[in-house]
Amino acid sequence: MKIIKKIAIWLGLSILMMILWVAGLMIGNMVFPSGLMEMETDSDGAAGFMFFLVSALNAGIILKLIYKARFTGWKLLGNVLLVSFGIQYFMSQIETVWFNDSLGLPGNGIAAIVLGGAFTLIAFSVIAVWITGKFKSEPDNSNDTVRFRFSFKKIVLLSAVIWPLIYFAFGYFVAWQFEDVRLLYSGTTEIDSLVEIMKANIQSGLYLFQIFRGFLWIFIGILVLRMVGGTKISSGILLGLLFTILGSSGLLLPNPVMPEMVRLAHLLETSTSSFLWGFIIAWTLWQPATENN
Incomplete structure (x- = not known):
């Protein structure tokens, strides 16, 4: 039953990740208007499947980190946020800035990505830590x-x-x-x-x-x-x-x-x-x- 519950949590959080990802992009683009929402679409649904796959992979590895963590509560939440945001957005975007003469991404676009990513991961991490019971459970000593x-x-x-x-x-x-x-x-x-x-x-x-x-x-x-x-x-x-x-x-x-x-x-x-x-x-x-x- 524990495995079934974990799979259900993972699938639910994968869908949540998709929703929050889109919401984050929208919020980022509202604050820092750019053309990032003009993404390519695929009428046969391949793009939608890939989006779900990426969301499921990201949700799954963050969940794995939460399950393996010895920390609980706000300490766990803070560390999960630092790790996930640091890898997914901060480390990638400072390199984008370095190579931006070639990439040509507008400054507003970079700011929108960072702001949207922060919103997505804050909301996701809070819900993920809560739904796994790690806010209330005792730390592993x-x-x-x-x-x-x-x-x-x-x-x-x-x-x-x-x-x-x-x-x-x-x-x-x-x-x-x-x-x-x-x-x-x-x-x-x-x-x-x-x-x-x-x-x-x-x-x-x-x-x-x-x-x-x-x-x-x-x-x-x-x-x-x-x-x-x-x-x-x-x-x-x-x-x-x-x-x-x-x-x-x-x-x-x-x-x-x-x-x-x-x-x-x-x-x-x-x-x-x-x-x-x-x-x-x-x-x-x-x-x-x-x-x-």
């Missing part, structure tokens, strides 16, 4: 003796070396292999060597920007690791799925900013690299401290 130490040296290594390595490797060997991607961001279909591209990335400041993003990703990862129990592997899988689903599933939907092949290239690039990155963060930083520590 079974792992209180298991403390976590996060090495600053490891954090610097991850953000300054590992994350840029993953980001630029997947960017070049996956996304940059698509002609449409090269044309959008460089204005030409010519493909330079990785060395030449990295020189340009360092000169433009993109490498430093990704170090900054690496620190932010790790901050989100630490929030998740402090929230949930489980083993190093299970925590790594959860964090990888959070990064992948919340950060990349929106690319399953057509959007007015990216051409079709660019969207699909970024979907392939980010869905794979994000899972790997999330797993590496958990694997590297998950370190239960012994009583002697």
